[in-house]
Amino acid sequence: MTPLDELYLGMQGMAGVFGALFGSFLNVCIVRMPEDRSVAWPGSACPHCGAGVRPYDNVPVFAWFWLRGRCRDCRTPFSALYPTIEAMFALLCVLLFRRIIPDVADVDKAHLVALVWYGWLLFALVGLTFIDLRHKIIPDAFSIYSVPVGVAGAALCTHLGFPYAPTWQQSVVGAATGGLGLYTLMALYRLVRKREGMGLGDAKLLALLGSYFAAIPALLFIVIAASVLGSIVGVATLLWRRGTLQLAMPFGPFLAVGAVVWLFFGDDVVVRWTGFG
Numbered sequence: 001m002t003p004l005d006e007l008y009l010g011m012q013g014m015a016g017v018f019g020a021l022f023g024s025f026l027n028v029c030i031v032r033m034p035e036d037r038s039v040a041w042p043g044s045a046c047p048h049c050g051a052g053v054r055p056y057d058n059v060p061v062f063a064w065f066w067l068r069g070r071c072r073d074c075r076t077p078f079s080a081l082y083p084t085i086e087a088m089f090a091l092l093c094v095l096l097f098r099r100i101i102p103d104v105a106d107v108d109k110a111h112l113v114a115l116v117w118y119g120w121l122l123f124a125l126v127g128l129t130f131i132d133l134r135h136k137i138i139p140d141a142f143s144i145y146s147v148p149v150g151v152a153g154a155a156l157c158t159h160l161g162f163p164y165a166p167t168w169q170q171s172v173v174g175a176a177t178g179g180l181g182l183y184t185l186m187a188l189y190r191l192v193r194k195r196e197g198m199g200l201g202d203a204k205l206l207a208l209l210g211s212y213f214a215a216i217p218a219l220l221f222i223v224i225a226a227s228v229l230g231s232i233v234g235v236a237t238l239l240w241r242r243g244t245l246q247l248a249m250p251f252g253p254f255l256a257v258g259a260v261v262w263l264f265f266g267d268d269v270v271v272r273w274t275g276f277g
């Protein structure tokens with residue numbers, strides 16, 4: 001292994017550590033944002049006895065294991081979802097690093113800015129997935145309020161010479177297409193089926209995805225992938241529960257999965273479908 005290989009491996013490790021730390025913050029967001037509580041203050045505490053989590057028990061992933069998944073003070077069990085989300089986000093950040101910076105020679109300002117920019121998207125996607133699953137809402141912070149981040153990041157990445165970001169114009173058109181496009185579909189669906197298909201939160205999320213990926217072909221791919229995945233899970237749930245159809249299945253998590261697939265495999269999909277490299 002050359003020193004450059006070691007450097008590249010070390011950087012991936014760093015991406016994993018940052019991912020775990022931000023995964024820990026993601027847990028705070030997932031618990032507090034639907035309750036309209038501040039994600040910055042106060043520090044985490046046991047929901048049962050109120051004892052604050054000590055700094056040395058706040059280590060992502062591992063603390064849950066040495067505490068055996070319980071509060072140090074009152075032994076109330078903590079959900080295994082906490083370390084799972086931390087580990088999952090750490091892994092996603094390593095994969096994102098490898099995706100955005102495929103070679104150690106690519107490490108420059110443009111690629112590092114792009115890494116942080118897409119990192120914010122991943123953070124929002126994982127966060128809204130778990131919030132939407134539990135509360136059937138998509139927070140504005142993770143959808144429409146992040147659109148300026150999408151447009152500004154696209155402008156900055158293009159300016160710095162990152163080759164895969166849309167221009168700010170494409171980003172604005174993408175956001176408008178995503179938001180208005182889905183909003184129109186929702187209105188049509190209401191007209192035809194006389195009930196809600198998707199929520200306004202889904203339109204706001206598609207606006208964000210449009211600002212990151214531009215409209216064509218990303219949004220088309222994401223919506224189709226999410227619909228196919230949603231149908232598969234819907235039918236599976238139907239069979240599993242023997243006929244009690246869960247009508248209010250949130251769509252946000254499927255859009256998020258579609259977006260992650262696009263982020264990691266988008267160019268392969270484009271080449272395969274259109275023949276253009």
Ligand SMILES: [Zn+2]
Binds near residue numbers: 050051072075
């Ligand atoms: Zn406790």
